[in-house]
Amino acid sequence: MKRMLWGLAGACSLLGGAAMAVEEPAYTVKLQEHDFELRAYPALIAAEVSVAGDQDRAASAGFRLLAGYIFGANESRQSVAMTAPVAQTAASAEKIAMTAPVAQTASGDSWTVRFFMPRGYTLDTLPKPKDPRIRLITVPPNLAAVVRFSGLAFAGDVAQKTAELRAFVEAHHWRTTGPPTLARYNPPWTPWFMRRNEVMLPVTLEPSGP
Numbered sequence: 001m002k003r004m005l006w007g008l009a010g011a012c013s014l015l016g017g018a019a020m021a022v023e024e025p026a027y028t029v030k031l032q033e034h035d036f037e038l039r040a041y042p043a044l045i046a047a048e049v050s051v052a053g054d055q056d057r058a059a060s061a062g063f064r065l066l067a068g069y070i071f072g073a074n075e076s077r078q079s080v081a082m083t084a085p086v087a088q089t090a091a092s093a094e095k096i097a098m099t100a101p102v103a104q105t106a107s108g109d110s111w112t113v114r115f116f117m118p119r120g121y122t123l124d125t126l127p128k129p130k131d132p133r134i135r136l137i138t139v140p141p142n143l144a145a146v147v148r149f150s151g152l153a154f155a156g157d158v159a160q161k162t163a164e165l166r167a168f169v170e171a172h173h174w175r176t177t178g179p180p181t182l183a184r185y186n187p188p189w190t191p192w193f194m195r196r197n198e199v200m201l202p203v204t205l206e207p208s209g210p
Helices: 004-013 055-070 155-171
Strands: 029-035 036-041 044-052 086-091 103-108 110-116 135-139 143-150 181-184 197-204
Touching: 044 055, 055 110, 143 155, 155 197
Parallel strands: 086 103
Antiparallel strands: 029 036, 036 143, 044 110, 044 135, 086 181, 103 110, 143 197, 181 197
């Protein structure tokens, strides 16, 4: 966790160290019940990189690589605006479907870390990465069940919220189509009680079973 936060702080220092309003992906709320929502996300453009290691190390390494890309380490030396949230996906063999500016997905000890690009970009208009490990992709539209919570998002908190979100999905007889994702929306200097976190599960409204 500390490595991830220092990685975020370092990236923000490249922008001058000041708090900045950042773009979040647009979505439509289809259902809301207390801290739970069902959201519809449009197609998104993302930059992603695969990184080996445990979750904290992979998150920090992936963030630094992708932050370098958007801060000018590309063939056009062009800056791309920072977006929020930072998201991490736990290891799973399920198909991945996630919409957030940064997503991390694990397969064994290999993680895929994603930055979702600001609106208005296409694969043709984004600058080409200098680092061949960085891939530019299109993420198709999807539905996500989401639960929001505050705090530092420790592993125990995330596990509890993930269990609550799965219960919410099951209560509505939806079917998950990928692993849960933890999304963090705030810079590292934000007080713990003001932080916005979310656990997200990609779903389909087709029933999970009889």
